[in-house]
Amino acid sequence: MLLDEAHTIKNKDSNIGKAVEHLNSIYRWCLTGTLIQNKIDELFSPLRFLKIKPYCEWSEFSYHIKRPFSKKSGMVSATARNKVQTLVKAMCLSRKKTELLDGKPLVVLPERIVNVNVNQFDEDERNFYDVMFKRAQAKFNKFRREGTIMKNYSSVLVLLLRLRQCCCHPSLATVFGDQIVAAAGDIVELEKLLLDGMPNDVVQRVINNNEQMECPVCFDAIDHANGKIIQMCGHCFCNECCDNLLTSTRLCPHCRGNMERDKILTLHSFLKKYNPSALKNEEEYLAKEEVVKKEDELLKKNDWVSSTKIEALISCIKKSMETNADDKIIVFSQFVGFLDLIELPLRKLGIKYVRYDGSMSTKTRSEAVEQLKKDKETRLILISLKCGSLGLNLTCANRVILMDVWWNPAIENQAIDRAHRMGQTKDVYVERIVIQNSIEDRILELQTQKQQLSDGIMGHGEFGNQRQTRLSIDQLMRLFRDQDA
Template sequence: LYYYHGELRNVWLELGLRRNITVKEDPQPPGLALKLLPFQKEGLHWMRVQEKSAYKGGILADEMGMGKTIQTLALIMTDPNAGPNLVVAPTVALMQWKSEIEKYTGDALKVYLFHGASRSTDHKELSKYNVILTSYNLVESVYRKQQTGYRRKNGIVKEDSGLHKVMYHRVILDEAHNIKDRTSNTAKAVFALKTKYKLCLSGTPLQNRIGELFSLLRFLEIDPFAYYYCRKCPCKQLQWKFSNNRSCDSCGCSPMSHISFFNYECLKPIQRDGNTGAGKIAYNNIRHLLKHIMLRRTKNEREDDLGLPNKVVRIRKDKFSEEELDLYDSIFSDGKRKFETYVSQGVVLNNYANIFTLITRMRQMADHPDLVLRKHIEDGQVTLVCGICDEEAEEAIKSKCHHTYCRDCVQRYVSGFCGNSAPECPKCHIPLVIDLAAPAIEPDSYQPKRTSIVNRIDMTNWRSSTKIEALCHELYRLRRPYQTTKSIVFSQFTSMLQLIEWRLNHAGFKTVMLQGSMSPAQRDATIKYFMTHVEVEVFLVSLKAGGVALNLIEANHVFLMEPWWNPSVEWQAADRIHRIGQTRVCTVTRMVVDDSIESRIIELQEKKTRMIEATVNADQKAMERLTADDMRFLFQN
């Protein structure tokens, strides 16, 4: 390697001789309406200097809730007309980016939301905007249609991606850990974007293992760590190019002759030796590298600047009822028997998906038995439940946004809006479009798998669960006669949220829900409705759809309905309320059924958290993918 690539011999020595950026405060950019805090001015200075360096960008890794978005807007406002800036963010964050740009920069920036069926595909038109907002899903979709196309009657059709034709001044990845898998189509689509400068924003840049760092280095094109090198010739490539899977497209050498310098110097020693010997050296080298490309500040370090209130994290433990325990024991025994069969046959890892399904069933059982049993009404028929009265819909009609109502309920609801005020959909709060004279929907026309669990099971004699009742108890305790206390409830299972919604509505709580199937407009309307309507007490949020990039400081209580393998996912969700602008003490309550698999997940999570904080051995035992030992631990009595 060093014979053909002598420049690699002194990489770490040269890195050690480079000066770190001196922390200074930049002046407030003209045109930015929000006054920056001292540490945010330091962040602005770091980003500007970083773009002038050889790296042409970096990673802003401030802890969640410290204003990474406003620091990025300040960077854009230092030279607003330099060229188009592309912001790639989770879908749930797009409208928030748009509203913050409009709120804090006025008319200084021309913004385009690249989302929805009516989006422009003309790269010349896109180049006219100062800021283009889009999602990771859309970047992947348009790139895939350009590279591999999609099937039509006359064969494979390919479409040029307007996003990938534009030469951007700056590409900004919000929640950049979305590209942590270097081999994913999303990562490849992001790598293909053309730009002068690059910036990654993430409060959790490393979620599971050190190997995820490579994707960020590859996006930033950090030389030499983002490159592949041939050990038989001077070939150096940014991409792994082996079209025939046998020889390099550039030099003709075999894949075995090519190595990733990052893997060779950093990842392999850590995997082999852990935090000792060569692994310890590699770990120190990574820390030196990150000092040059990443800026990380925590709330504890900057508490004087932030002035944030305390955050209290507590675990509420409950026990199953007798009926729930009998059912859980039955499912657990069946799962343990299957797992022990896989162990005895030596095929545990070959049946990873089957075992994970068994574990998921036990986790769902801890939420509510109906998530596992799915007791459908006879003949698979669904019952349509009205979104206004929460009872079986009589003469059910459906709105354009796919919500079902009793004809009489929605007629009375619409008639209550007089003058120029337009009615909102009671479920997703976008303008309501519904044909009141439409023929009633036949339940048979609904596909059971695609409708709410409330429609799929018989709710006439429905019984709640230990965990749902524990949540109700907590929410009742928060009620005050002269003020509204707002709370956010996170769950990984949309069906669980639907059951919670039904139960809370019947208990007198006003709720709204955010889930992954919503459009950006529906998400934005739902978030604004929760923030601006004092009577709405509970926001039900799908952890995957809304666990990142939201600013919900109107609430000061978070309830996490299930523990997750990866603690950083829970940290992200909890910090939706503990961020700049919050003035009240924040409470995060983790709901756990004590005599279930959840208590073991908590132990496993704590063990992995200690592992992350103490060493990088977690690289070998990624939290997203349970090891055989982890699974054995979960199936212990």
């Protein structure tokens, strides 16, 4: 029995993870390029499936493997690191694209050239970002003084999300206020019926987990304006991942229960009925948010659509088209709204492009990919990172532009590998567009720590001493430190 994309079972509590354990087979294999993405716990499900004793038992794994990585100090001993490396070395046949066999490459691939395209905000954007950062910092410091950072973990992630959006385009961070107003209306009759029909144990579980609202698919923050809940099981997802699931598997990744579009609730509606105090705290804070006059006027101009990142993107596209007329380009962003903004200058420049995101049907997405492959005039594809980082073969393109920074470097690497894979005949050029002196600098630091954990466990590099769970208080404090610190 062979599991392809075996990182799909990384959640030990998911039904799919439990189900594959009970399948009958003599031999078992797992295939994955990302054995661990976020935390050491993700190693357990493959061990359980492969029946590697004694660590296929959670009690043994938890005590001998997980516990040393969960110390409050955040430090991991050399003994613990060596134990994990020895275990992984014994169970894994690990190969990298760059490895040689008898002096020859295992896989013959063109070169991958990655450039970090560092940009500075213009004056207006810098003023806007600084205002948003100071407000987010003040909110975080309030939680810190009260000793409630982890209790308000979801709210802290939302603050970070807004700063990440600011780096792309100011309007992404301010549209949220309009969403709050729109969502604050009366719950429609259908949602009332769905809410009344939620099982009591499911309601209580969602309320209890409200402090840890992260999308289990993309690990991004969920707030009441961008969260969806499946009525019968109560599992929560961000809007985009929910749309992706509804157009693909139609199954909840947690419990494998059926997902039906007319039985999906907004998190706002749920909180309004069952936990209004949690909703009130966030809305009161958002109600106090006022964008300074200069930025407000800037965003109200109908003809203003650009940003530093969009200008950097257009520059990259023009340079590519001038020097390599046949090259095709993949543009990734985790924010669908940002892809909307990018479309405007592409149209003005007459650049023929297609789009691929979770709001599109499977058929429409397939047609977009086919058009990119077969139509010489279609030079570019806009892809939502959450939707298109896996399962796509886009070797027809050899230029990849990452418009924003993702928490998890494995997701970015998977996105790049849509082009840099077997079948690619050209060198692949990657541009990572980042903003200097912003939250993106600090996320890049965290990416390095995550990569150290993954590389260290696989024996491909230095392990690093950082424990790998959700962001610690110390890491959050570094993210919210003063810009010039």
